[in-house]
Amino acid sequence: MTTEATTPATAAGHQPAPDLLSRRFATLGRHSPLFYDTPLELVSGNGVWLTDAQGRTYLDGYNNVPHVGHANPVVADAVSDQLRTINLHTRYLNSRVVEYAEALLATFDGDLERVFFVNSGSEANELALRIARQHTGHTGVLVTDFSYHGNTITLAELTTGLTTGEPLGAHVRALHIPDLVGASDEQELLEQALAEVDAAITSLQEAGHGVSAFLFDPLFSTEGLLQPPAGYIEGVAARIRAAGGLVIADEVQSGFGRTGTHMWGHRMFDLIPDLVTMGKPMANGHPVGAVVTTEELLDEFGRHNMYFNTFAGSPVSSAAGMAVLQVMEEEYLMARAQELGDYIGGRLHAIADGNPHVRAARGRGLFFGLEFTAPGGDHKAAADLTKALVEDMRARGVLISRIGPHDNVLKMRPPLVFTREHADLLLDHLDAALDTLAG
Ligand SMILES: Cc1ncc(COP(=O)(O)O)c(C=O)c1O
CATH class of the missing domain: 3.40.640.10 (Type I PLP-dependent aspartate aminotransferase-like (Major domain))
Structure with missing residues (x-):
């Protein structure tokens, strides 16, 4: 299970309030995990959407706790x-x-x-x-x-x-x-x-x-x-x-x-x-x-x-x-998860068939994954790729993560109120991220 990085931001863009991050370190310590190279400060949610402190919205393709949607x-x-x-x-x-x-x-x-x-x-x-x-x-x-x-x-x-x-x-x-x-x-x-x-x-x-x-x-x-x-x-x-x-x-x-x-x-x-x-x-x-x-x-x-x-x-x-x-x-959320899961699975299998970096499409319902492989079974290279993809997706406004013993499986597990439109948005961004990083 990846906990992503806990280091403070140095790169340009997506800067969290430095004061908040240092206050968090000063109170909760540096071991309490935070996602992303530059931690994301989220201030509100609505359905499958999250908004950060700078007012930017993100499609939530990751969180299963807000099962029936953020702020339901x-x-x-x-x-x-x-x-x-x-x-x-x-x-x-x-x-x-x-x-x-x-x-x-x-x-x-x-x-x-x-x-x-x-x-x-x-x-x-x-x-x-x-x-x-x-x-x-x-x-x-x-x-x-x-x-x-x-x-x-x-x-x-x-x-x-x-x-x-x-x-x-x-x-x-x-x-x-x-x-x-x-x-x-x-x-x-x-x-x-x-x-x-x-x-x-x-x-x-x-x-x-x-x-x-x-x-x-x-x-x-x-x-x-x-x-x-x-x-x-x-x-x-x-x-x-x-x-x-x-x-x-x-x-x-x-x-x-x-x-x-x-x-x-x-x-x-x-x-x-x-x-x-x-x-x-x-x-x-x-x-x-x-x-x-x-x-x-x-x-x-x-x-x-x-x-x-x-x-x-x-x-x-x-x-x-x-x-x-x-x-x-x-809202028939289970039946919707089945139908949408089948659709997403179809698109992920198409990606897996066409991309040499992808070993398999995984998952079912609204818990799906894409497993990456690197030449010679180089686990580090595959993990570096999934990390870059998770970061790139965040820059595109979509939140996902990664799992597996080698951190080489993209993890997508959105709130159950996800729709076909949301799925297409996520997968279109994923296609584009793959073209950029693993074409
Ligand atoms: C499969 C599984 N079981 C149990 C737990 C622990 O749940 P909690 O964090 O609510 O204690 C987790 C948390 O990630 C989990 O994924």
């Missing part, structure tokens, strides 16, 4: 009405909270019919792992080999996708996700990958950790939007369960209709996980997350833990979350 009036009104009525911690009855829980749970299949509200994706994954650990009596966790699930100690010990001071935990095994791009034999790829899962499970068992959970992002977004062979996720889940472990789908990136075809990314597979975690887009920027699970797991955990969470699932958070579900439904 339905969300803003719901939050402000609720704030003016009552906001509470969670130890009183309030109908808003229960109504939101009912509406959210109605979007799940199988026996996923209970919810714990939390305040972030990290908190959701931390709680899901805690539930899995207590249920199984084991500590072993399987993740993927370039992933990010959050910032707590537990999650830092299983982070493989960015720098952490904590080494990978002795109880963690990182799986290499098989990718269909470039593969000649899908069946062979599948068998090799599942053999790796068997070996990882055996290794956890032999080391005395056992298997508590497999934690994965159904879109493999930090990994670079990989495309596993059919049956892989189902095969991993079956093996984890046979070893007594639970399956946790981290839907922080892939949830809430982002894929276009499914409300929850795990439904792209023939799988009902034991626990589903979510955050980012859930309340359009208001900090809300959740763990959705079964009655059995919730009851078992509840019997042994007095789990209390002051802010999580407050009436205001619930009003914000409910407004997101309402706008999604009223």
Whole structure:
């Protein structure tokens, strides 16, 4: 996961207020990441548009948190009405909270019919792992080999996708996700990958950790939007369960209709996980997350833990979350993401076919990517190119980013209110940027 540069601006153009940048460094320090060589100071948003301090507007092709659009009036009104009525911690009855829980749970299949509200994706994954650990009596966790699930100690010990001071935990095994791009034999790829899962499970068992959970992002977004062979996720889940472990789908990136075809990314597979975690887009920027699970797991955990969470699932958070579900439904955002995703995918595949620097078009729905390659597999050269493209797109007034183990995949993941017109604008600018930098 790239965090782009944190250095102050020296180049001409796009200068942020120097005072604000130095005050930020003087208060938040220099390690809190900022995008772009010259950080962008944004002062307002509206739908898919952002405006900087100099009054310049940008098309937002990057941000998934403002799911139903920046400054969405339905969300803003719901939050402000609720704030003016009552906001509470969670130890009183309030109908808003229960109504939101009912509406959210109605979007799940199988026996996923209970919810714990939390305040972030990290908190959701931390709680899901805690539930899995207590249920199984084991500590072993399987993740993927370039992933990010959050910032707590537990999650830092299983982070493989960015720098952490904590080494990978002795109880963690990182799986290499098989990718269909470039593969000649899908069946062979599948068998090799599942053999790796068997070996990882055996290794956890032999080391005395056992298997508590497999934690994965159904879109493999930090990994670079990989495309596993059919049956892989189902095969991993079956093996984890046979070893007594639970399956946790981290839907922080892939949830809430982002894929276009499914409300929850795990439904792209023939799988009902034991626990589903979510955050980012859930309340359009208001900090809300959740763990959705079964009655059995919730009851078992509840019997042994007095789990209390002051802010999580407050009436205001619930009003914000409910407004997101309402706008999604009223504006058919998931169906729109599917249709638009197909169109964008078509244009990206055409780019991939015609440009020797592009290895593959990736993604689905409104999470799409373009993977770059350089002669001789020179990862640095490919990363330099994606960095130059991200900067060039910013200069053209379009915000995107990059991902993947080598930072060589352009990452485009706009608010779900993106339209065909916005997509054309983004892709026309991308075509022009490619002509300039990678023709
Ligand atoms: C897949 C995934 N899981 C979890 C998280 C952590 O979420 P949060 O930053 O809300 O704690 C992230 C954040 O980027 C993420 O991408």
